[in-house]
Amino acid sequence: MENLQLGISFYKLRYRSWKFEQQINVYPMKCLITIICIFWLSLGMAQTATMGTIELEITGMENDEGQMLVGLYNSEEGWLLKPFKGAFGKIANGVTTVIFRDIPEGVYAISVFHDKDNDGKLNRLFGLPTERFGASNNAPSRFGPPRWRDAKFQLLGGTLKHSIQIH
The missing domain is CATH 2.60.40 (Immunoglobulin-like)
Known part of the structure; x- marks a missing residue:
């Protein structure tokens, strides 16, 4: 029974670390896309006064x-x-x-x-x-x-x- 609990704990730990790694890899891409969108939208809003x-x-x-x-x-x-x-x-x-x-x-x-x-x-x-x-x-x-x-x-x-x- 103890081995089974260790196996489940190890699985949960591994699953959590895999999820964490996946979030770390996705985070920079989301930031980059957000920054590009904000920059692109600000170009449209920036109007020079005549x-x-x-x-x-x-x-x-x-x-x-x-x-x-x-x-x-x-x-x-x-x-x-x-x-x-x-x-x-x-x-x-x-x-x-x-x-x-x-x-x-x-x-x-x-x-x-x-x-x-x-x-x-x-x-x-x-x-x-x-x-x-x-x-x-x-x-x-x-x-x-x-x-x-x-x-x-x-x-x-x-x-x-x-x-x-x-x-």
Whole structure:
């Protein structure tokens, strides 16, 4: 009886070790297949953002003194507070041209103002601007600054030409 139990124990031990060896041999292959699948799927998901250019023409300046300050905004939360990109434009014959390059596709809005005294700020008197300003889509400024929803536009890659008349 003892020999029989030893034989059964030996068989179980041998069967378990064979199972273990089989698992060890299969494991690297499963890992390799999993890694290849993840890599292949990630190639399909990795999309490069399409870049575009915004060419902006600003008109309506009373004179060529000072400079134009331009802010490009990419969110409603940052509108008029935190520009995505900023630029200074030189005024020539009452017109300024500013170009924003390598801008990812998305929704944007632009604000501009004529900084006559080159202090980098929109001057105000009793809360009202004393320097001329404007926004993309020539968004109106009724009882406050222009609203994001009136000034926003979509950039879909390529070149977008935009003009703003300041007031």
